[in-house]
Amino acid sequence: MPVRPYLAAFRARFQLMLQYRAAALAGFATQLWWGAIRILVFAAFYGVNAAAAPISFTDAVTYVWLGQALLALQPWSADPEIGQAVRTGGVGYDRLRPLDAHGYWYARSMGWMLARALPRAVLMVLAAGIVLPLVGLGAWAWRPPSGVTAALLFVPAFVLLTMLGAAILTLANVIVAASLNERGVNAILTPLVIVFSGSLLPLDFYPDAWRPFLHVQPFAGLVDIPFRIYFADLKGSAALRGLALQAGWTLALIGLGRLAMERVMRRLEMQGG
Amino acid sequence: MPQILVEALAKTYRVAERAPGLAGALSGLVRRRWRAVHALADISFSLEAGELLAFIGPNGAGKSTTVKILSGILRPTSGRVEVGGLVPYEDRVRHVARIGVVFGQRSQLWWDLPVIDGFDLLADIYRVEAERYRRRRDELVAMLRLEPLLDQPVRQLSLGQRMRAEFAAALLHDPAILFLDEPTIGLDAPSKLAVRDFVRRLNREQGVTVLLTTHDMHDVEALAERVIVIGQGRLLTDGPFESLRASVLAERRLHIDFADAAPEVEMPGVTVRARSARSLELAFDPAKIPTPKLIAAITAEHAVDDIHVEEPAIEEVIARFYDLHDAGEA
Structure with missing residues (x-):
């Protein structure tokens, strides 16, 4: 498959989203605020019963900051541009591009996610990774990866979390195209992603009985697995199993997305005359 | 072999039907009734390379549906369509690389990006080789007088300026066939003239086959040697405009x-x-x-x-x- 047209699809969405500086700043401020609150909640919990916690407080803090920095990579809402294009009939032009339909939307999803995530992640590194230790709040700061191996393993984990996120997002976008509206999709997707990715709480904080399920479902590959690789809570073969799970679900969801795309586009109608 | 071949084309939409008001909406939740709407009932025609054909007909006659099927966006319910030897909706990717489409009521350029960025992206999407793209772009920019607009975001263009940019966008990959769905809708007189003049040159000088739908009869008068009139999904007449005039009035x-x-x-x-x-x-x-x-x-x-x-x-x-x-x- 030639890369150039799909890179262009990525670039189009990426370039567009980078223009919205106010949105990036507002998103960063919100995520900084929520990060602080989540850390205070963790501090209260660890103050009462640190022994019951599955990870250390330091790692929990890093988990929070990493999650806040990469929040825009979480596929918890469909791309509003798709809903708009479907309602106005602009989606017809997408059918006129000589591209694989799913590949085109996948590249676009990736552009949309990364363009929103990157500026916020950079600001978050500055705020939580550099400013906090400088002002004497090192205990509340975002730490670098736990060792070289963890850092090296986090690279593929990060790539895979992005690819998995884009696969889920594209599937959501296809469902939006079928239902003409993103609200229904988002109402289901948002809680699913926030809870099952481990974005709300690391998955090991949930009851023991749930864990066999929690650790094999696809959303775990978005947050829980890559972040635990980052601070070496998952290492060696456990880390490799984590990467394999991410890769497996990514492929499965891309396959599902392609099937859904094919079906939806077969009965596409172009709204608005 | 004609470049475009359409035989017994039919397209039926399913429309949900419900009684008016709240009661109707509630009963629609429980049981939905569907009604078949025949957008196209039985359309046949063919078009040779280099022809310029105008499709006219009242609102809802099926003009746009025909264009959308020919361009590969929609699938027909029945009938046979071949464009340049390909079935558009079966072989979509290969087909769309060879056609250009302008919908007068929609935009294919990126709303918030400068015009030139949109052109660059389209050249990448259609994999137009760099040197060829530069030549084609400069040619279109000159023909459509786009030079002063290239740096402006699309959202800031007037409708007339935007349509000129849309034409260039549809032609960067040098398609052999151009589909135009109401390209002059909402334009002022000078912009309409510019569009007509451009389409005529494209057809006469570059041999691009053009199929256009319109409600503006001056488009038809200025451009088309051949006119197809459709009404309620059926073909009513097909021939030179003068013979239509003679037969009616x-x-x-x-x-x-x-x-x-x-x-x-x-x-x-x-x-x-x-x-x-x-x-x-x-x-x-x-x-x-x-x-x-x-x-x-x-x-x-x-x-x-x-x-x-x-x-x-x-x-x-x-x-x-x-x-x-x-x-x-x-």
């Missing part, structure tokens, strides 16, 4: 300004359409009474200041045609 009009009070005129085959104190508008059938003979007869008896002959306006011809075929929107 052969009459001509004679406007006369008299030096004195307008007289009574009573001649076989001539009717008075309008009169004022010193002028008359007559309708006559040139097959029954030739124009020179009618003029001679009038000037022989009356002092005339001015006289001119007119054909009925194209809008009138078409409206009459729709009436005759009961083709208006249901």
Whole structure:
């Protein structure tokens, strides 16, 4: 498959989203605020019963900051541009591009996610990774990866979390195209992603009985697995199993997305005359 | 082998039907009734490479649906379509690389990006080789006078400017066939002229096949040698516009300004359409009474200041045609 047209699809969405500086700043401020609150909640919990916690407080803090920095990579809402294009009939032009339909939307999803995530992640590194230790709040700061191996393993984990996120997002976008509206999709997707990715709480904080399920479902590959690789809570073969799970679900969801795309586009109608 | 071949094309939409009001909405939640709407019932025609065909018909006649099927966006319910030897909706990716499409009511450029960025992206999406792209882009920019607009975001362009940019966007990959769905809708007079002039040059000088739908009869008059009229999903006529005019409304009009009070005129085959104190508008059938003979007869008896002959306006011809075929929107 030639890369150039799909890179262009990525670039189009990426370039567009980078223009919205106010949105990036507002998103960063919100995520900084929520990060602080989540850390205070963790501090209260660890103050009462640190022994019951599955990870250390330091790692929990890093988990929070990493999650806040990469929040825009979480596929918890469909791309509003798709809903708009479907309602106005602009989606017809997408059918006129000589591209694989799913590949085109996948590249676009990736552009949309990364363009929103990157500026916020950079600001978050500055705020939580550099400013906090400088002002004497090192205990509340975002730490670098736990060792070289963890850092090296986090690279593929990060790539895979992005690819998995884009696969889920594209599937959501296809469902939006079928239902003409993103609200229904988002109402289901948002809680699913926030809870099952481990974005709300690391998955090991949930009851023991749930864990066999929690650790094999696809959303775990978005947050829980890559972040635990980052601070070496998952290492060696456990880390490799984590990467394999991410890769497996990514492929499965891309396959599902392609099937859904094919079906939806077969009965596409172009709204608005 | 024609470039575009359409045989017995039909497209049926399913429309949810429900009683009006809250009660209707509630019962629609429980049981939905569907009604079939036949957007296209049975359309057949063919088009040779290099032709320029106008598709006209009332709102809802099925013009846009035909364009959307031919361009590969929609699948027909039944019938056969081949464009350049490909079935558009079966072989979509290969097909769309060879066509250009402009929808007058939609935009294919990126709203918030400068025009030139949109062109660059499209060149990448269509994999136009760099040197070829530069030449084609410069050519289109010159033809459409886009130079001063290239750096502006699309959202800041006027409709006329945007449509010119849309035409360039649709043609960067040098398609052999151009589909235009109401390309002049909402444009002011100079912009319409610019669009018509451009489409004509494209067709005559570069041999691009053009299929256009429109409600603007001046588009038809200025551009098309061949016109297809459809109504309620069926093909009503297919041929040169002049033969359509002759079949519907052969009459001509004679406007006369008299030096004195307008007289009574009573001649076989001539009717008075309008009169004022010193002028008359007559309708006559040139097959029954030739124009020179009618003029001679009038000037022989009356002092005339001015006289001119007119054909009925194209809008009138078409409206009459729709009436005759009961083709208006249901």
